[in-house]
Amino acid sequence: MLTKAPAAYQAFLHAVVLPNMTLFSLMVEWGETLVGVSLLLGLFSRFGAIGGLFLVTNYFMGNGAGSLHDGWFGIDAATFTMTALHVIVPTGLFFGLDTVIRSRTARGVGAVTRGP
16 A cells, blocks of 8 residues: 555654554544634634645655656645645635634734723
8 A cells, every 4th residue: 555655654654653553543533624624714724724734745645755657646736735825825814713813813902002
């Protein structure tokens, strides 16, 4: 299964991930859930996107790090690009809960700094 993955990544998977398979499966499950909720709700969307980039990079490495003989390369590259856009463009500030948090924080800061 991992014959196309880079040697260093294979060594990491065999030495660290496989002995702790239960822990890593829970981390991936929660990571995917939290990233998905973050991006769907626009809540801390940049942090969610950074987590998504980490997950996609690991999937990319597991698939062979860009092996052109595998049809998944295009999907991994497209997913990485779309997730990177969430890091670059403040998408949560346009259509998400990040806008609500920012407006409440700005009002709270302004109210505290005003004098009598």
